[in-house]
Amino acid sequence: MTFKDLSISEPILKALQLKKYDSATAIQSKSIPIALKGNDIMGIACTGTGKTAAFALPIIQQILSLTIKGSQRSPLALVLAPTRELAIQIEESIRDYTQFTNIKSCAIFGGVNQHQQVRQFSKGIDILVATPGRLLDLISQDLVSLDTVKYFVLDEADRMLDMGFIHDIKHILSFLPQQRQTMLFSATMPSSINKLSKALLRNPVRVETTPESSVVESICQQLYFVEKAEKVDLLMQVLGTDQSNTTLVFARTKYGADKIARKLNKRGIKCDAIHGNKSQNARQKALTNFKTHRTRVIIATDIAARGIDISDLQTVINFDMPDAAETYVHRIGRTGRAGCSGTALSFCTQAESKIVRDIQKLTGRKLQRMQSSVSFK
Structure with a gap:
């Protein structure tokens, strides 16, 4: 219409x-x-x-x-x-x-x-x-x-x-x-x-228009089981596979978002963190850098991410798994928009494994299990 x-x-x-x-x-x-x-x-x-x-x-x-x-x-x-x-x-x-x-x-x-x-x-x-x-x-x-x-x-x-x-x-x-x-x-x-x-x-x-359980079909959903201490290494491995991808990484806490950003920057991946404790100028600068591709990675908490609207966002990474399955649906819905494809990766520890079952039950889809050099079986 x-x-x-x-x-x-x-x-x-x-x-x-x-x-x-x-x-x-x-x-x-x-x-x-x-x-x-x-x-x-x-x-x-x-x-x-x-x-x-x-x-x-x-x-x-x-x-x-x-x-x-x-x-x-x-x-x-x-x-x-x-x-x-x-x-x-x-x-x-x-x-x-x-x-x-x-x-x-x-x-x-x-x-x-x-x-x-x-x-x-x-x-x-x-x-x-x-x-x-x-x-x-x-x-x-x-x-x-x-x-x-x-x-x-x-x-x-x-x-x-x-x-x-x-x-x-x-x-x-x-x-x-x-x-x-x-x-x-x-x-x-x-x-x-x-x-x-x-x-x-x-x-x-x-x-x-869309049930809470609905997940865009064009989003490739992948799951990595990994130890908590090895998540940053896995993130580096994933980000290193395609230097052109724009990637939104979700962290559970403000402190966690800053910590991830510091580690990535030290390893040569330019990125910013965005959360409620950042000043308005810092948040706007981070968003502008991301939208203009001066940085290709941004780390955000769930609340701060509500203001991120990137039409061609290619990848969403759940560095920390969400507390609720509905939040997972909302997170990954930031990619795969307007008929485009997208990828959603989830880094899950054994302690977080229950949420995976909740997600699969809510969405009716099984997450694709992936292996990496830092993941465990």
């Missing part, structure tokens, strides 16, 4: 054509008509399926139908994101989609001085993208008001709860008008999200 078939207006279509977006993804083709009718939505879809456009395009179109006057206008839409990287990424996409309109947007997030963000907001915006902490901070300073919000989006809701933002979300809700359209999007659907949706949404239409 094309975006024109979805009754997207001409200024937005023009912007989509510049980005070479012709056909809508499944989540977009299902969500956009529902959103344009004003219904609340609970959307469940994996990473890389086009969720941002699924909620942004109908919001932009609905704002275009309103009369927007003056420069000192207040936000009509609020998009809440768990991380600063994701907030930046969403706002950049919205800016692309609105380039042929008079709609203004901005992103506010922590980790940097608030002055520039406040100045941009004070000039008048229509769509605000924010992380919970910085938003509440600016509200408490009477620098941001949400009284005019008509459209509210909670993106990556599962990660929001994982990061402990539930109280912040409830606090933010108290500043929003009761009469609004709300859209909640999540990669997974744990019971906590179901509970949140009942408090947040009014008669929502559920849109689920």
Whole structure:
């Protein structure tokens, strides 16, 4: 289905054509008509399926139908994101989609001085993208008001709860008008999200394009059993097989991500680590280096990786196995996008072997067992 078939207006279509977006993804083709009718939505879809456009395009179109006057206008839409990287990424996409309109947007997030963000907001915006902490901070300073919000989006809701933002979300809700359209999007659907949706949404239409267990068929999934102390050696061995591959490596902890990065850099593989303890400038520099191929390897924790959107990512490596099978599906979904092939490697110790059984049960697929010079039988 094309975006024109979805009754997207001409200024937005023009912007989509510049980005070479012709056909809508499944989540977009299902969500956009529902959103344009004003219904609340609970959307469940994996990473890389086009969720941002699924909620942004109908919001932009609905704002275009309103009369927007003056420069000192207040936000009509609020998009809440768990991380600063994701907030930046969403706002950049919205800016692309609105380039042929008079709609203004901005992103506010922590980790940097608030002055520039406040100045941009004070000039008048229509769509605000924010992380919970910085938003509440600016509200408490009477620098941001949400009284005019008509459209509210909670993106990556599962990660929001994982990061402990539930109280912040409830606090933010108290500043929003009761009469609004709300859209909640999540990669997974744990019971906590179901509970949140009942408090947040009014008669929502559920849109689920990909089950939690679904794994892109084009991803080659391989499994290495290896001792914990030998994981770095195995990583070096794998990375040395193809010097052109772009690779995202998942670590369980912030300390672990830094440790892996230090060891790889010492061995001549240029890479950066990205996690919550890094400054905003350091995180953005790491992402820019990766996207521009100045580095071909980036080490990330699950939370920080939510802001990484690389269209041609070739390899995902689970250096540390995830705590849940659903997280595995979400991790490897960052490769094999847009019809491209991808490879997902998992380094598993004997202590982590239970998660492999959980993954295979959830996905219905057996991981391909691999041998290496450092793996054990």
